[in-house]
Amino acid sequence: MAPGGLFWWIGAGVLVVLELMSGTFYLLMVAIGFVAAAFAHIAGAAADVQFALAAVVALAAVVLLRRSRFGRRKREQASRNPDVNLDIGQTLNVPAWQERKARVTYRGAAWDVELAAGEPEDAQRYEIRELRGSCLVVVASRQPKADATAI
Structure with a gap:
């Protein structure tokens, strides 16, 4: 293999290693x-011709990637x-509501809790869906209650 061909193989190898470190497909x-x-x-x-082919194939592959489901990453608010806030998805008990708001102890501190739109106030067990500053926005938990005797 001539040195020109070695350039392409080494370049591809370096790009694959960089890809593994970056986590994108580009x-x-x-x-x-x-x-x-x-x-x-x-x-x-x-x-x-080699350079032109490399550019055309890379460009076509990037365009195909952008049009696939892997190229469109859903961006959620933090x-x-x-993945950003580990409290999302955690459950807590809210014994009583006052105008769809409450104050509860969560992780050893007092937090303001707000009930998300359309959620019932009688669920007692709620799941955190969003944090707005020091306010937890919750929805009724769909998870069954854990049995305290089944340990």
């Missing part, structure tokens, strides 16, 4: 372009994202 698409150029080199194509 560098992988560029690496696919590099592999296409490496095969063009093996087929005997000129250097300018106040509702359980």
Whole structure:
């Protein structure tokens, strides 16, 4: 293999390693372009054709990725994202409501709690859906109550 072909294979390898470190698929698409150029080199194509093929294949792969479900990542607000805030999805008991608001102890501190629109006030057990400053926005928990005797 001539040094030109080695350039494409090493470049593709470096891009794959960088891709593994970054967690996106875009560098992988560029690496696919590099592999296409490496095969063009093996087929005997000129250097300018190899570069053009690498660019066209990488661009096409990126466009296809953007149109796929992997290219459109759903962006949630940080106040509702359980990956950002570990309290999202946790449950708590709210014994009484006053105008859809309450004050409860959660994680050893007093918190303001607000009931999300359309949620019943009689559930007692609620799940945190959002944090607005120091206010927990909750919905009625859909999880069954844990049996205290089943340990």
